[in-house]
Amino acid sequence: MAIPTPNSPKARDIAYNIHPFTNPHRHEEVGPLIIERGEGVYVWDDAGNRYLESLAGLCCVGLGWGEKRLAKVAADQMEKLAYYHSFAHRSHGPAIDLAERLLAIAPEPLEKAFFANSGSEANDTAVKLIWFVNAGRDKPEKRKIITQMKGYHGTTAVSASMTGLSYVHAGFGLPLPGFLHVETPHAYHGAHAGETEEDLATRLAAQLDALIVAEGPETVAAFVAEPVIASGGMIVPPRSYFEKVQAVLKRHDVLMVADEVICGFGRTGRMFGAETFGIRPDIMIVAKQISSAYIPISGVLVSGAFYDGIKAAGDRFGILGTGFTYSAHPVAAAVALETLKIYEERDLVAHAARVGAYMQQRLAELADHPLVGEVRGVGMMAGVELVRDKVGRTNFDPASKVGATCSDMGLKHGLIVRPLSNDTMALSPPLVATEGEIDEMVNSLSAAIDDTARWISEVDPV
Ligand SMILES: Cc1ncc(COP(=O)(O)O)c(C=O)c1O
Structure with a gap:
């Protein structure tokens, strides 16, 4: 790339911006x-x-x-009610409409929604909710989270710990204790000679079982996986992988969390990756295509049984002490709702x-x-x-x-x-x-x- 002229946008970008997932020194050389x-x-x-x-x-x-419809909905909502929060019993129309619509299209047994602003925040929140619920049912030690090597779940301290990519951990002292990673389910590199996809799935499920037993099932809270590992290499799991994994999780009272931040809303050819791969999630994470990325918004969808756990823990600890200024932001919620309408209409x-x-x-x-x-x-x-x-x-x-x-x-x-x-x-x-x-x-x-x-x-x- 040519040396940017002084005061050009390229030069000013180099002068003022720090870029995510970018080598800063190299950015100064090549520019944006x-x-x-x-x-x-x-x-x-x-x-x-x-x-x-x-x-x-x-x-x-x-x-x-x-997509002009999304721009119009955002502008209309800004004029009507640009902001309101959802702390302490407050709500507004877009938050209510979006939760209802989302849960109508979400797979069973998901029944309640909590909103955040990014995939990382939603994964972070899911882990906190799991810890909260287990503390509420007198199992505070049941808090370890298992994810997959090469799985990507975000970059906050908790979601980066869930992510199974070394470049997300390097230099940050991550993963935090209690975040464990199992083998990537990738037949091309991971299958042994003569092993079919089904065999590989059986072996990986047995590995997961052995890990949970070794750690102590009373300390393992959840398994979190993308239906297809996207950022880690677009890795489609071997046939029967999730069926076998879920049988293991059930045996040990370990929750199944589907991170649908990329797979959700049609990417795999069905509305959710959970449908494509036969996943029955206790918790599902959504973001990105929920609003077609026109505005930041994400969600944690939970089962009715898990919500009962949140209620019980809420009784015990007073309130559910987590959330964001922009949880269910009305403009973001209105844009997401319109996005879902367009998906359906077209x-x-x-x-x-x-x-x-x-x-x-x-x-x-x-x-x-x-x-x-x-x-x-x-x-x-x-x-x-x-x-x-x-x-x-x-x-x-x-x-x-x-x-x-x-x-x-x-x-x-x-x-x-x-x-x-x-x-x-x-x-x-x-x-x-x-x-x-x-x-x-x-x-x-x-x-x-x-x-x-x-x-x-x-x-x-x-
Ligand atoms: C599967 C998955 N989960 C979580 C995230 C994190 O989302 P965000 O970058 O919005 O924090 C990503 C981002 O690419 C993702 O692909």
């Missing part, structure tokens, strides 16, 4: 890609270049950019299932490329993993930056595509994408992979 506007599945940078946003931002802009989940099947079929064509180890996915989420050795399934050294290079090549072909760990190129376009736009996305990715292969032959990375 400044995105100025969006329409449908496309965004434009400040030089007027158009990109197909194959990740819907951070897997969140389900409706694509430029039958967007069925559209995502149909276009998702097409997207998986088109991406599968890349599997024969010498650089591609695995193409995996479900619905409108997928990962294309680039490998050094196809037969041995060996990845490049992360320092070689093969995924980042492919992402840079993508920009040259008008595509924003994000590299995840193991050089997995992640794809989760807006749910509104058409088959024609999927063709464009796959063709651009294919060209970027070809360019990356050429670059590899020149620089010979390890």
